[in-house]
Amino acid sequence: MAPGKRTRDDFEEEGEDGTTNPFGVGQTLAGLNDRSMPAHAQEKEESDNDGRNGESGWQTVNRKSKKQKKEKAGNYPSIAHSAQARLQSFVKIGDLQNLVLYLLADGTAPQWVSVRHHAEVRKAVVLMVPGLEADMFDGKITLEEARKLDSDGGNGTTVLSNSADVQNGVGVQTNGSSEAHVSQSNKQRIHISPDDYYPVRLVAPKLPDPLKPFADMFPHIWPVKAPGDDKFSRLHSPLYAMLTSPLTKSKEEKKRKGPQPPLEGRDWQNKPVFETDAEKENEMERRRKAHQFSQDGWVDTKVDKFEDGETPASEIQQGSITAGRDIIAMDCEMCKTSADLFELTRVSLVGWDGDIVLDKLVKPENPITDYLTPYSGITKAMLEPVTTTLADIQAQLLTLLTPKTILIGHSLNADLTALKMTHPFVIDTAFLYPHPRGPPLKSSLKWLSQKYLTREIQKGHGSQGHDSVEDARACLDLVKQKCEKGKLWGTSEASGESIFRRLGRASKRRDHDEGRTGAVVDWGEPKRGIGSNAAVAIGCTNDEEVVAGVKRAVVGDPDGALVPGGGVDFVWARLRELEDLRGWWTHAHNKPSTSSDSAVTPATSATAASTSISTPAVPSTILNPLVSEPSPTALAAAVARTTAHIHSIFQALPPCTAFIVYSGTGDPREMARLQAQQQQFQREYRTRKWDDCTVHWTDTEAQALRRACARAREGVGFVVVK
Template sequence: MPGQQKRKRDDDPDPVAEPRDNGMGVADTLARLNEASPETDDSTKKSSGEMARSSKKRRADGEKTKYPVLTYVEGRLQSSIRIADLQGLLLYCFADGIAPQWIAVKHSGHVRKVVVLMVPGLEIGMFDGTIPLKPITAGDCHNGEEKVPSGDSIQENDTSDDRRNEDFRNWKEGLPPPDRSHRYNPRALSSDTLPEPLRPLSDMFPHVWPVKAPGDNKYNKVHSPLQAILMSSLPKTKDDSSRKGARPPRVDKSAIFKRTPITTFISSLEDLRDSEYPLHPALLGSDAEKEQEVESRRRNNRSAEDGWVDTDVANLDAGIVPDAEIESGSVTAGRKILSLDCEMCLTEGDKSELARISLVGWDGEVVLDELVQPSRPVTNYLTQYSGITKEMLDPVTTTLADIQQRLLTILTPQSILIGHSLNSDLTALKLTHPFIVDTAIIYPHPRGPPLKCSLKWLTQKYVNKEIQKGGNGHDSVEDARAVLELVKQKCEKGERWGTSDASNESIFRRLGRSTRVGKSATPGEGRTGAVVDWGSPERGFGSQATASIGCRDDNDVVNGVAVAVNGDESNPSIPGGGVDFTWARLRNLEHLRGWCNRAPDPNNANASTTLVSPPEETTPTTSIGDSTGAAPVDNVLAETVTQTVTDIARIYESLPPCTMFIVYTGTGDPREVSRLQAMHRTYREEFNSRKPWDELSVKWTDTEEQALKKACEQAREGCGLMCVK
């Protein structure tokens, strides 16, 4: 059926649920904030056929039109929908997106505008009483005990590990897997069953949906719920499906590259510690830190007595080149760039020792290429990786100490060493240097650390060149030159190159390529968009929007959405008749619940968010709640939820007909994730500084790891509501 896709995720779908007509006004919405709505007589309900017929042709702005209808197709979903699915719904209606499988959209081409509202702090547990919105009173208890939500509640506290264990037990006993469709399917909203502050939502939305925020359960991460809506993957090309191996990066044709000096990419002390680099004394500021590092190196056999050397760099300022000596526009910033790669072999005691070193200059010429005789008898030449054989190494008399002395001569305070996972090479060389550029860091893995992309994959993807071919092992000169090309490309294209940001584009740019339709549309005119948020949204995700409206509070956001959607003659950035797509955010509730560590800064829209990374931006310092659970239940929470629902209703009332309205919460409660991540960061810093275990202020064990995993899964559980006015 054109404009409607009723595909589901299972092979035995249940009957289609009755579509709900959301074309009604909400004149009584605000009045119902303080009183319950009357019960609906079943005899007044329309059948699904009558409902469909009534929505086929209706008047909008004085003319008849086919009203878009969102119809939830009842099924047994095996997972929650994602924020990316909400973006897919938007792109299906307004751009080149494919039809969603989780919801049917009738007359999608008649959606005139889309408004997406983010409301962090609103949780799905509020809808069924799992998270109470008022204090427990004597009338709510039985025998002095608090009521516990039934098993039919929307939110459950089990994790994916719990579910897998339950599935395994059922499998062992020959039982079918349990039906968890109630966990993932949307729940119908009824004013009779909703807490009083939430009842007006049932006038606007037919269901509340479990919506999962992006993240990585394996590495305990929650990703940005803003980026999941406001950033879109670049369209695929025909070559993407036919090419084997790493695909070339997709680049936004309108992207502007900025030449960047290599000094921008020098690894910080924190990056070096996270990657387990041996630290040069010049990196450490205070004498206490230096003494601690000396003791740590002594304990870990990395001292001068163990054959380790440090390059002759007194302090970090010694590497600075005067501006007068830097050629205009130079990406090397007057520094001496050397690309390093080493090959190793195994010796007695299963030790890895240096067998070959290659050093290549910025011009690609070889500065040093030497075989090195290990200090212990070789047990495995690792020929398949190193390319080194017994015949090559037997006549060699050059030792590691000889190579160290040559490197101390070559490496000056103004030298920058570049390489791929250079920490292993410097460990083999028993050498430290403060100025490091690591392609494993500046070209991060798409899923983040501790994962790293291989040099072969990066070279194929970004340089379009094959290295390490054949069965003769690696060529360290070839690898060093590959690193050099990757670094040069990074300097030419800028900091975003080689990151996940480079393969994405703003949703506003993508919508801008989609031609508008309708009588009022200008031929070839693209879709327009706006961001309405606290502070100055034009500095962040709103930089590519048609209009950005900065706000000081949620009331400003409500008024700003009305202006963006309907137009404002006093604001020349907003086209006549308003923009096609608007993204906005209400923030009072997240602040009240302690999901950010301070009131949102009215001068900076991106100053504090509900994201769990970095933790210091989300760990509350003063809030009405503690750091691990929901805010205490008092009248303040109920009043704030009531006001937030009022604001949602006011936004709904301001929307013109045929507007799709999507509300999503972003994430669940991020505070426990923030606390545990901060704890883990402290542990890593102390552990990497080689502190003895019994002196660590924080000890990270499997217990804490599992607690973080569970907190991360719970923080990814959000909710959403959607309708067409």
Template sequence: MTKRKRGSDASAPDVGLGATLAYLREEDAKDTSNNDAGAWTVVSASKRKRRGRDRAYRPPRESKVDATFSTEAAPDEEPDQDDKEASTPEPAHQGFPHNPFSTSAEQGSDSTIPRNPFSTRETGDKRVGNGEHDSENGARDRGHQSNGHSKQEKAQRKHERRIEKNYPSISHSHNARLQSHVKITDLQSLILYLLADGNAPQWVAVKQRADIRQVVTLLVPGLELGMFNGKISLQSSESKSSTPEDESSHIKADDEAKPDEVEHQPKKLRITPDDFYPANLKPDRLPDVLKPLADMFSHVWPVMGIGEHRGNRQYYRIHSPIHTMLTSQIPKTQEQREMKKSSSHRGPLPQNAKHWENKRTPITDYIANIIDQQENEYAVHPAWFTSPETIEAATQRRKEAHQIAEDGWVDTIVTALEDGEVPDAEIESGSVTAGRDVYTVDCEMCKADNDELVLTRVSLVDWDGKVVLDKLVKPDVPIKDYLTQYSGITPAMLQDVTTRLPDIQKELLEILSPRSILLGHSLNSDLNALKLTHPFLVDTGILYPHPRGPPYKQSLKFLCQKYLSKEIQKGVQGHDSIEDARACLALVKQKCERGPGWGTSETNAESIFKRLGRSVRPKSGNAFRTGAVVDWGDPTRGHGGQAQVAVGCKSDKDVVDGIELAIKGQAENKEGATGKVDFVWARLRELELVRGWWDDTKTADVEQIRQAALKRLDHPASQAGEEVEEASGDALGEAVARTVADIRRVYESLPPCTAFIVYSGTGDPREVRRLQNMRQLYQREYQTKNWDNLSVKWTDTEVQALSRACQQAREGVAFIVVK
């Protein structure tokens, strides 16, 4: 409340806020309050009066102000004619006090009329109701006209606010607390949340998701975060200099040079691949070629690809960004969710096979090759080596590992791998055994004095589960620990046993022939205990790989619970080798019936198009969602095989046109009909091409398209498998500008309420490919040559280099918006 000292200045204008508002409302603005001191005058209406007035007062301001300010002066207040000629006319409204909000030029003018200084409603440069008043009618007409325009503008603003409030959006939530990087799988989860049955994302805020009608996802390999933070230059060194020579010569070189005389360095986005949070796309911090992205997207997100690593975080493989986006995890059934919540359930959930399409596969397709055997520490049978040099190298390695005859090892009688082949005439039609004799072996071991595991029991069952061999074995060395809780062996069981390891080896050599296939779980441990080698092996530890990759393996008990819904190795009596052998046999039989993908990551995954096909499109009469793939070459042969619409292209321009056709429902599906498409996945490849990242063509027709694109882009052509010279400087900037222009064309072609997601996939993959090829070459040479004769060496240095390259290749970017 404003106060002034009584008697300080009797003629001073009343400039209090309460007085101004009271005057505009034609109220008595002065209320003298005699307090105890009697020294202050309160300029305001009473508190009770103000409260009642604020509740009840709602008239339009324009008409009231206009009516008040259009009142003319009384005739008796008009000055004499002589006074008019001799002096400047007095203001028409003598009753108005001095206006403290007007300029000095207005104070002496006839147009100075008190107005509401807090009003923001203006018409042109004049506030509504405070313009010049030539006449009462003119002022009233202008007031009504201004009032009409104001109502229309208010209604328009209200309509816009209502639309903006209810319009769908996907935005970065400042309240979100990210604990890790956003991954490509998170982008996929966002798509499934918008169109299907996915869970709500926690890293972005989605508003009015039911109004998002379509989703377009664009993969743009070649975009990197370094282009946004300045680490990757999009200009040549000549183009970077923005200061002319005649101007730069005036810049002082001594310490007294002024800061504004120094060449200005443009600011860059402060974001790194280590950041979890996105960065605002500010045009003044972006290179010219990237500024159009700021008109479409508000943030750039650092996104990580998916990779495989061992337990010590050593990455050795990067998943395809296409496969990661277009392959989704199968949601758990209601039964599985209830079972998981149940306190009585122990172990893994049973595998759901309702979605799975069986692919009957012969057991011979699951025989471990030489690389698998070497990686899983098997003693490789001599039949795998053909040349004298390879036989000598393998013999030397086995000698160093103490796995030769002098150490008690034996090899089954198989001269060559061809000895195990069975003529087609002898193979029963549809048989998964392919005419082979299949045996499953399981051994129980105890710990000797030297802490080595020694054989104490061996069991062998055939394809029908019948016991072929089951004997206890007396070790040649004293037993330190019988491991009864695991082996089930007790001292009393071995007290009268006379069978030795050579006796078991002799029996096995009589049973196993060149046509025999030996099964087991972690079979290398059993064969090491038996000191036996055989060329044809099937290991369920390899057929059902651990999600984290080698050297981890899933236990036989876990696999039986998950895939067979069977409990084994219960109680404290130890394992039963016959039970374990039959359980292993059941897992192999199931693998032969289901197919190679069963038991791998594909078991719980399916095509995103298949998952979308189970979701009903809103307001469509129970029509299901559909998807489209727009890509270079023939998408139907690969990732687009499950999509309802597949559009093949030969350039990025074709991709942009194909997206527009698909999103408008004008692209033909597999049946030749057209219809609405809910989800479109597409890829631009020209930036990837000029950067030299695209060198993995697998078919001749795609290679022809690639060579034609190189020629069209005036880029040095190369043959298949050869590296393309990477564009840099201005050439890279031009390629990025073309790609950004294509992204903008896609954005402009989208209808309203369409979600648009752009992601780069991964970073530069070339170093990863080089090291992986080097590793494969090493593995091939290691089979046939001695260590000293290898052309490449694969040591811990190369392992660490591959891990670093994979981690760098995981780095990517993404942009998200709803048009």
């Protein structure tokens, strides 16, 4: 009787000697071709022959009933790798997020993992641990002193295994030198086989000592791919890939076909800022303290009351987007007249059709100390013949800006301050297209034009300066696109929403309308960014506080001071000490006193290059391509501490709690170095010849960046239900 096809569980099955059975398809074919079998296969054949009766070769077979009795199983939840799974791609961070939504909300059932009795899962804890790599588990990154093997006669070699070798139970012999580890870790895979998509079983005796507790908590280590763009060699945020979920559609929306009307914002209202007398008085007091009255040179447009801007319906042309209002886009350029004072040097106004309404240079009142030419484009020669003053510009603007005029710009507060003018009807593209991490951060106009208009503006930034007319037209086109696409266009809610909002709409029980609650525990001030939609946000300064915060969020406060009794349903936290030790936390000046969003994606300080064109500053990371790694002893100690933190959280979790640990990314340092080199070359090549550039960018560097980005996207993950 022919044996059945083996499953992956049979493939990973442990032998009596603690080794993995390596008898695979390739070795089977080799054995058939040369009639030679490995020693373990011959032993297995001999043991099978022992069960045969007599010398005639007859074998006794015990037939099993086709209908096997089902074992009685409880309803305790579990998450495990299925032996029948057929994975076609890497598991992504979005798949981990969907698993959380499936367990706690309205997500779809995952296809990459087997989940039993998901309705019985009570809580979910997701822990992000940057700095954790698969190379630590298979021995490529040394976490302990080299062990001498008895079988090799004590020649000082160490048996290390890569992820594929762990599956096949095959060891790779290397020497204990650091060069061997660096060359192995930097080796680029040419071919990715389907086996790379599957998880690897964790076996405690095979793991380094600092990582052995992982085998007590998790059955497998999963390869998890970070979000990114292979075409442009970019790595996207693994944090927002977990905490931003795609928008769900109602049954009615799914039935609709064809173009849909723009969606209305949930909290959007068009109303005046100051409604009550108290609010108006407070604003007047603020202006008085800021010296923003007529005696200080400020002017107000001639708008007596808010209703003056309303246009009668009879005057509105049918189908008009502007609804009878005059639209003017404005941008200004400034110079420095003292250490902290900026004055107007150029003002440009563009109409709704894109034509120039006003474009004039302005002579500052005070002596100029810095023309800011690399950014404003204004030079001393340009302003020498100018006689137009700020008062002249204010007089012209008072005739152009009527109660029916809407002023458009980017960060208009800076332009209006330079003009010393107020106008009640404004549209600021910095608010129309908010920063993904929320206020007080703002997206630059250059980035918004690249993303939404596919237009390159401010090409002379840092060298020849900006063109205020070009910037004003970019603002105008961004507003037009917003009118066409709808109010949600350009916001984080256009394609996704916070996972905490989605969990808030999910009921804990079918007979209850109470939504699920969430918490964020992170370094810095998570409430200001990623935790703004969470019910609880706990800021920390070290990993010990993160561990204590997770336990507090899961269990709850006895008095319900911050965390309600019984804890929250979903907790996201991040351990960062390992990331800091390995140099993955690149924004060193933002540690940990600032917002937790400071190091969402790998970057480099080279983006803030010197404004001097003659002697540009070259970052040391470009000149020195060697990436320093802490000593094996220091790294092993940090990994042991991080593992102890993870194990401590695991021990404190209540039963029926899903526990997910993911690294987010692989090693991003080489990618960040090459990206900084590319940016430095692009800045220099705008104003220099090839031979005069301090750094160069060729196809060799481009291919190296592509490989480094692919490596940076190789993360790991662990999933279990306690």
